[in-house]
Amino acid sequence: MENKCSICNEDLARYGNRKLKDGMLCRNCVKLCSEWLSDEDYLNRSVEDMKKHLEYRQLNLDSLDDFKPEKEVTGKYTIYFDEKASKFVVSKKKDFKKDNSDVFRYDDIKEISIFEEQYMDTGSVDLYFDIKLKDHDIDNVCFRINEFPGMEKDSTDYQNTLAKAYEYLDGFEKEKGLAFEKVEESDNG
Numbered sequence: 001m002e003n004k005c006s007i008c009n010e011d012l013a014r015y016g017n018r019k020l021k022d023g024m025l026c027r028n029c030v031k032l033c034s035e036w037l038s039d040e041d042y043l044n045r046s047v048e049d050m051k052k053h054l055e056y057r058q059l060n061l062d063s064l065d066d067f068k069p070e071k072e073v074t075g076k077y078t079i080y081f082d083e084k085a086s087k088f089v090v091s092k093k094k095d096f097k098k099d100n101s102d103v104f105r106y107d108d109i110k111e112i113s114i115f116e117e118q119y120m121d122t123g124s125v126d127l128y129f130d131i132k133l134k135d136h137d138i139d140n141v142c143f144r145i146n147e148f149p150g151m152e153k154d155s156t157d158y159q160n161t162l163a164k165a166y167e168y169l170d171g172f173e174k175e176k177g178l179a180f181e182k183v184e185e186s187d188n189g
């Protein structure tokens with residue numbers, strides 16, 4: 001096994017590194033990456049891909065300087081909308097600039113869906129908001145809407161979470177005139 005970061009050449013720490021398709025990424029470099037990269041994304045990306053990703057992340061800092069949100073839909077994740085520039089940011093942190101949260105354009109959106117995942121043992125569910133992107137270094141912005149995992153389907157928590165999902169969706173639809181299919185997936189077995 002390699003024991004140095006393939007990008008910055010620093011020694012790898014014991015924890016927090018990521019394995020890439022053809023190398024290793026140290027935890028300091030991982031911290032600079034987008035929070036929307038999944039485990040699979042790291043494994044599928046080469047060292048060259050990650051160099052490009054980190055360049056993009058550097059440019060994102062400039063995009064954030066120009067980002068002026070006029071509207072936000074708050075939640076476990078808040079979506080900030082800069083409607084004049086047709087851009088949006090999804091972040092858990094109030095201080096998304098310091099966090100270098102990714103700035104996306106409405107034009108980057110390929111598809112938005114709301115889906116449900118069921119726990120096999122208890123039958124309780126989680127609701128997810130999923131924004132699929134095109135022509136962007138990040139493929140997918142997907143997050144759990146409910147604060148705590150596992151909701152009973154007939155609970156008010158579930159109803160409130162579903163209402164929040166549609167509130168997010170309305171954020172994109174209103175004023176911009178974007179229309180998305182509302183997909184409610186559930187596997188009833």
Ligand SMILES: [Zn+2]
Pocket residue numbers: 005006007008009010025026027028029030
């Ligand atoms: Zn590194």
